[in-house]
Structure formats: structure tokens, C-alpha cells
Amino acid sequence: MVDSTEQLESLERWSHRLFILAGVFLLVAASNRGIAFFLENVAFNDWIGLAGLFGRLAALLGTGGLALQIEKRTVRLGKLNRTIASLAVVFTTGLLTLAILENVGVTTPIIAVFGIGTLVLSFVTFSLFGVSIIRTGAHSTLIGSLLLIVALLLLVVFIGQTVVPEGLIGTVIEGLLFVLYLTIGYRLQVEKVPSRRTESVADATP
Known part of the structure; x- marks a missing residue:
């Protein structure tokens, strides 16, 4: 994400908050999609989407x-x-920007490229981090496993759209992601990060 160790440590400290924030966003997205799917007189709101x-x-x-x-x-x-x-962050930011422009009437074919790129890179990111965490023990095995489940759900929603109504599968998957992100955020919050334990021991050493 960034090069300096200090900035990486700052991002690390914010990780649990970012996952909790992600969970809140997914709850809003799932609610919007679910209400639009189950209530005929309510349309999907592109901005809330x-x-x-x-x-x-x-x-x-x-x-x-x-x-x-x-x-x-x-x-x-x-x-x-x-x-x-x-x-993955760059492509997702680009997709988000293009989606906002599309909502105000500015469309461009390149949004499809960013859409596919975001999906692929997100899947690879969550999968790679999940496997890396489990392999190295950098964080708890639970966190690594949950990240792998997140990656799997991204594939499910992509493939499932061809056989299941988008509104239904979107609501279910986004609801599950809400739970997963909150769980990861909570687990990170209570987890004792190794670097902090090491620093505490070092500080206590005369």
C-alpha cells in the first residue's frame, strides 16, 4: 500500500476499523438491494448501491x-x-469513480475493464492474504480462513448471477460479507499483534 514502515504500521493499526467500516457499508448495500428485490414498489437506489x-x-x-x-x-x-x-485498491477506486460518473450520466466502456479488474484483483488479494496468514502465522488462522471465505463469496456472486436473480444473490452475499467483515474487524481488535508484544518486551528491557 505504501512504502514506509511508519505508514504501514499506521495502516495496520487502522485495519480493524476499516473492516468494521466495510461491514457497515455492506449492511447498507445489502439492505438497499434486498428491499428493492422483495418490494415491487421500491426501486434499487444506484447511489446507495x-x-x-x-x-x-x-x-x-x-x-x-x-x-x-x-x-x-x-x-x-x-x-x-x-x-x-x-x-486492487487502484482498480476499485477507479471503478468507484466511474460508477459515480455513470450515476450522473457520464458513461464510458472502460468501466467494464475496471469492473473485471476489480473482481479479479479482489479475489487474488483476499485469497493470497488468507493463504499467507495461515502459512506464516502472521495473524490468527481464523482471520486467514475468513479472508479465503470472502474470496470464495466473490466467485459465488460472479458465477451465481447467471443462474440466480442478481437481487437475491446480491442481498445474500452482501449480507454474509457484512458478517465476515465485522468478525474480522472484531478479531483484529482483540488480537495481540506480535510486533506490539515485541516492542513492549524491548521497552521493558534495561
């Missing part, structure tokens, strides 16, 4: 904050995680 992308962006930033502990164990793997997460 952007909450899903804001949630994705917050979750990717939160995931990027986990790279520091991975890098302390395996430098190359940590840098790879950071690079992929950075690309």
Missing part, C-alpha cells in the same frame, strides 16, 4: 494493513501481498 464498492475499498485497505506482519516473516511474500493489494 455504491455502498458495496465503498465497502470493498475499505476491506481491501484493511487487508493491506495485514501485510506488515507477513513481511516481517517472509519479506518477498509480504511485498507481493502489498503489491497485489495496492493494485
Whole structure:
């Protein structure tokens, strides 16, 4: 995400908040999609629908904050995680910008490129971080497993749209992501990050 260790540590400290924020955004997105799907006289609100992308962006930033502990164990793997997460953030930001422009009537074919790029890079980011965390023990195995589930859900919603109504599968998946993001955020909040324990011991040593 960023190069300096100080900034990475700052992002790491914000990770749990970013995941919780992502969960809130996904709850809003799921509610908007669900109400529009189940109530015939209520239309899907495109502006509120952007909450899903804001949630994705917050979750990717939160995931990027986990790279520091991975890098302390395996430098190359940590840098790879950071690079992929950075690309995912760039594409998601671009997609969000284009979606906002589309809502005000400015359309461009390139939005499809950013849409596919965001999906692929998000899937790779969550999968790579999940596997890396489980492999290195940088964070709890639970967090790594939940990130893998997030990646799987992205595939499910992409493939499922061809056989299940978009409104229904979108509501279910966004609702599940809401739970997953909140769980990850809460787990990170209560987790004792190794670097902090190390710093505390070092400070106490005369």
C-alpha cells in the first residue's frame, strides 16, 4: 500500500476499523438491494448501491494493513501481498469513480475493464492474504480462513448471477460479507499483534 514502515504500521493499526467500516457499508448495500428485490414498489437506489464498492475499498485497505506482519516473516511474500493489494485498491477506486460518473450520466466502456479488474484483483488479494496468514502465522488462522471465505463469496456472486436473480444473490452475499467483515474487524481488535508484544518486551528491557 505504501512504502514506509511508519505508514504501514499506521495502516495496520487502522485495519480493524476499516473492516468494521466495510461491514457497515455492506449492511447498507445489502439492505438497499434486498428491499428493492422483495418490494415491487421500491426501486434499487444506484447511489446507495455504491455502498458495496465503498465497502470493498475499505476491506481491501484493511487487508493491506495485514501485510506488515507477513513481511516481517517472509519479506518477498509480504511485498507481493502489498503489491497485489495496492493494485486492487487502484482498480476499485477507479471503478468507484466511474460508477459515480455513470450515476450522473457520464458513461464510458472502460468501466467494464475496471469492473473485471476489480473482481479479479479482489479475489487474488483476499485469497493470497488468507493463504499467507495461515502459512506464516502472521495473524490468527481464523482471520486467514475468513479472508479465503470472502474470496470464495466473490466467485459465488460472479458465477451465481447467471443462474440466480442478481437481487437475491446480491442481498445474500452482501449480507454474509457484512458478517465476515465485522468478525474480522472484531478479531483484529482483540488480537495481540506480535510486533506490539515485541516492542513492549524491548521497552521493558534495561
